[in-house]
Amino acid sequence: MATEDVPLPPWRKSRKPAQLRRQLSQDLIVEAGLRILDAEGLDALSMRRVAQEFDTGPASLYAHVANKEELLELVYDRVLSEIRLPERDPGRWKEQLREYMVEVHRVLAKHADLARVALANIPTGENSVRMGEFVFGLLIEAGMSPRDAALSMDRISLYVVSDAYEGSVHFTRMRAAGLSDPQEYFESFVGQIAGYYRALPAARFPHITKFVDALIADDGEERFQYGLELLLDGIEARMPRTP
Numbered sequence: 001m002a003t004e005d006v007p008l009p010p011w012r013k014s015r016k017p018a019q020l021r022r023q024l025s026q027d028l029i030v031e032a033g034l035r036i037l038d039a040e041g042l043d044a045l046s047m048r049r050v051a052q053e054f055d056t057g058p059a060s061l062y063a064h065v066a067n068k069e070e071l072l073e074l075v076y077d078r079v080l081s082e083i084r085l086p087e088r089d090p091g092r093w094k095e096q097l098r099e100y101m102v103e104v105h106r107v108l109a110k111h112a113d114l115a116r117v118a119l120a121n122i123p124t125g126e127n128s129v130r131m132g133e134f135v136f137g138l139l140i141e142a143g144m145s146p147r148d149a150a151l152s153m154d155r156i157s158l159y160v161v162s163d164a165y166e167g168s169v170h171f172t173r174m175r176a177a178g179l180s181d182p183q184e185y186f187e188s189f190v191g192q193i194a195g196y197y198r199a200l201p202a203a204r205f206p207h208i209t210k211f212v213d214a215l216i217a218d219d220g221e222e223r224f225q226y227g228l229e230l231l232l233d234g235i236e237a238r239m240p241r242t243p
Contacts, residue, residue, distance in 0.1 A: 024054060026064040026074070033075045034111070041172060042113035047071065069121075076117045077125025082107050085134045090141035094232055097138065101160050101228055104131070108164035113172065115165035118157075143240045152235050159231060163224050170220075190216050 032053040037045050047058040047068055054060070065071045083103055089096060108115045117123075135156060139149035174185040194216050202209040218226070 024056075024060060024064060028054075029061055029065050029071065030074045030078050033071050034078060037075060037114060038112055041175075042116055045072070045075075072117045073121065073123065073125060076114060076123060077127045079107060079111050079114055080123075080125070080127035080131060083127070083131065085131065088134065088138045088141060090138060090143070093138050093142035094236060097135070097156070097235070098228065098232060100131075100135065101156060101231075105160050105164055105224060108161065109167055113165075113168045115161050115168055118161045119165055139235070144235075144238065148238050152238070156231060159227060163220075163227070167220060186219070 029050060032050050033045055036049055036053070040049075045068070047061050047065075050071070051058045051061055065074065085100070086096060108118075132153065135153045136149055139152055140146060144152065170185065170189070171182075173189075174180075174182060177185065179185045179188075194212050197205075197208055197212045197215065200209050208215065
């Protein structure tokens with residue numbers, strides 16, 4: 001071995017100390033998958049891409065995760081663990097449901113394309129079931145029939161997830177356009193839509209051409225809140241009337 005002042009002979013190769021690989025586990029694989037999804041988007045997430053994070057091959061992952069579909073389910077459920085649920089209070093069901101929907105939307109919006117995972121499957125992870133029990137139980141305890149509670153829970157989930165997904169689509173387009181400012185992107189996008197509406201023949205589309213400003217007035221957050229209140233009011237209308 002060469003000392004600090006004596007070099008190695010030129011026919012010998014310098015060897016770096018071997019670096020021990022981290023022991024793979026399902027948790028580490030899921031964390032890596034979430035990092036890739038947040039940074040590169042859902043389309044970039046694959047078993048091979050995750051394996052690169054650990055300097056190994058995809059086969060090493062299959063002892064912990066069956067396939068990409070299972071990985072996506074695990075990543076989605078990991079994100080749902082960020083959602084904190086209060087103790088159910090059926091006397092405040094509408095307020096609690098509103099807070100729940102806003103919180104789920106906020107968490108999904110933080111994680112790029114993740115809402116696509118929920119749209120493609122019925123999530124059954126521990127945190128998905130935990131959230132379902134909260135909403136389902138809250139509505140039943142507030143007096144709603146199990147059938148109406150089940151259908152309401154389904155529509156609530158679809159609305160929140162699909163709205164978050166729409167936002168992720170715009171984020172992907174913004175990134176593809178090389179823009180980093182969401183406000184700049186939306187002003188450009190909405191401006192093009194408004195210009196198109198104004199160019200339509202007024203005789204065929206009198207209301208759209210006349211009220212273009214109303215059509216584009218509200219941003220994504222305002223539209224989400226409006227739809228949320230529509231849903232809550234509709235659920236309230238199906239609640240049994242107490243004397």
